[in-house]
Amino acid sequence: MTDSLYPSDDSVISARGGWAKPSSTPPSNPPIYQTTAFDLDGLDQLAEVVSGEQHGYIYTRDGNPNQSAFAEDVARLEHAEEGVVGASGMGVISALVMSHCKTGDHILAARVLYGRTVQLLQQMQKSFGVEVTFFDANDPASLSTLVRPDTKLCLLEGISNPLMEVADLPKIIEAAGSVPVVVDNTFATPILQKPMKMGAAAVVHSASKYLNGHGDVMMGVIVGNKYIIRRTRQFLALFGANGNPLESWLASRGLRTLPLRMKHVSETAISLAEWLDSHPKVDRVYYPGLPTHPSHKIAQQLLPNGFGGMLAFDLVAGKTGVNPFMKSLHETIPFSPTLADARTTLSYPTGTSHKFMSAEERAEYGIKDGLVRLSVGLEDAASLQTELESTFNQL
Ligand SMILES: Cc1ncc(COP(=O)(O)O)c(C=O)c1O
Numbered sequence: 001m002t003d004s005l006y007p008s009d010d011s012v013i014s015a016r017g018g019w020a021k022p023s024s025t026p027p028s029n030p031p032i033y034q035t036t037a038f039d040l041d042g043l044d045q046l047a048e049v050v051s052g053e054q055h056g057y058i059y060t061r062d063g064n065p066n067q068s069a070f071a072e073d074v075a076r077l078e079h080a081e082e083g084v085v086g087a088s089g090m091g092v093i094s095a096l097v098m099s100h101c102k103t104g105d106h107i108l109a110a111r112v113l114y115g116r117t118v119q120l121l122q123q124m125q126k127s128f129g130v131e132v133t134f135f136d137a138n139d140p141a142s143l144s145t146l147v148r149p150d151t152k153l154c155l156l157e158g159i160s161n162p163l164m165e166v167a168d169l170p171k172i173i174e175a176a177g178s179v180p181v182v183v184d185n186t187f188a189t190p191i192l193q194k195p196m197k198m199g200a201a202a203v204v205h206s207a208s209k210y211l212n213g214h215g216d217v218m219m220g221v222i223v224g225n226k227y228i229i230r231r232t233r234q235f236l237a238l239f240g241a242n243g244n245p246l247e248s249w250l251a252s253r254g255l256r257t258l259p260l261r262m263k264h265v266s267e268t269a270i271s272l273a274e275w276l277d278s279h280p281k282v283d284r285v286y287y288p289g290l291p292t293h294p295s296h297k298i299a300q301q302l303l304p305n306g307f308g309g310m311l312a313f314d315l316v317a318g319k320t321g322v323n324p325f326m327k328s329l330h331e332t333i334p335f336s337p338t339l340a341d342a343r344t345t346l347s348y349p350t351g352t353s354h355k356f357m358s359a360e361e362r363a364e365y366g367i368k369d370g371l372v373r374l375s376v377g378l379e380d381a382a383s384l385q386t387e388l389e390s391t392f393n394q395l
Contacts, residue, residue: 032249033057033065062237066248073255074211075223077190078203083223084233085243085251089186089206090116091236092220093155096182096204096228097121099235101152103129108146108179110137110156112165112365114206115356117155117184138294140171151179158195159187162312162349162373163286163366166295166302173199180228186210187310187339191262192303202228208338210309212254213261215341219247261342261378266306268384269376273311275385281321281392283314283370309376310339312349318370321395322348325372328391333384339375344384347373 007013038057040046049056057063071083086092097120101107109121111134124130133146137156147154154176159166164187173181180201185193189210195203202224205211211221220243222232236242266289273287285292288299289307299307315321326335326346336345337352347353350369354362362368376384 066245080223082229086220089220091241095235099231108154143175157184166299209340212251265309287311312373315370344377
């Protein structure tokens with residue numbers, strides 16, 4: 001045994017350990033670049049990486065191969081130029097808004113949005129003097145009258161939560177004129193709808209939902225034209241709201257099955273929606289695939305590959321039925337205030353995502369106190385129907 005195999009300094013072996021010899025056979029799956037920083041061979045390399053002359057990474061807050069891999073795949077799926085990931089959907093939406101608006105600027109936002117997005121916009125108004133006008137996404141014509149010279153962004157969701165209204169994106173984008181329209185495509189995913197192809201400037205996702213699809217990641221992603229993405233990327237890095245390597249790697253793994261999952265949940269959701277629609281314990285079902293849904297015609301045009309896995313329904317028992325319904329389903333279809341897990345889950349918009357609204361506002365938007373939201377997972381429709389039926393029988 002030579003001294004070079006067994007150097008005398010244990011501290012050197014320990015501190016520099018962990019490196020295997022490079023393999024002549026590449027890994028079948030991408031490695032996780034679990035590193036804070038990347039080594040540089042000198043100042044000339046630093047300058048070339050910073051200028052973009054050389055492809056490389058410097059510090060994970062500013063960029064990392066796992067983040068790039070996921071963002072670039074989502075950009076390709078959405079037909080966008082570039083993409084960047086953030087610590088969560090809200091991290092990305094916050095960086096988008098703050099990087100595009102300063103005091104006195106104006107934002108147009110759909111009046112039914114994920115609750116935290118509305119809260120963020122209200123906070124921007126209160127703390128930073130950014131003006132926000134909420135518009136009715138079901139009335140695209142009204143939008144053109146609200147556009148101002150200082151309007152910097154128009155923000156809306158392709159399929160709204162919790163009533164699953166489908167926005168007429170081509171009409172809205174036309175009405176917004178030169179204002180960049182940013183679509184939150186979390187519910188539809190690029191498998192069912194590609195807003196960039198309709199003229200959107202950017203698309204945001206809570207990647208914690210369908211893109212990952214296994215309920216074990218917290219991440220966001222924005223893809224779009226390079227101007228929007230570069231500004232947003234800069235703010236994400238400044239705020240430290242960047243994505244991280246492990247979450248990006250997990251989300252990339254989830255993304256591989258996205259088309260299969262979206263097909264499955266769309267097929268299961270329509271069959272459950274039809275069954276629930278004629279169920280005596282259910283008052284009304286909200287699913288864009290049903291002819292009774294107000295958005296059905298637009299949904300048929302804009303969502304030709306399926307209507308997604310999200311549906312909601314009003315219990316005949318109203319608010320008093322909600323807790324017994326959840327408790328009875330607890331072991332099979334749990335109350336979990338998220339969506340797009342591999343398993344089917346339940347949520348209660350009045351108590352979670354739309355709690356921030358007053359009772360009057362919810363009533364005005366049609367969100368009733370007995371409304372339950374189902375995120376249909378990967379189980380077979382027949383099993384879910386049996387579990388729901390047994391719960392309805394106990395109500
Ligand atoms: C439509 C939509 N957009 C954005 C978000 C925020 O994403 P995140 O929870 O990853 O911050 C959510 C979260 O539920 C959502 O449902």
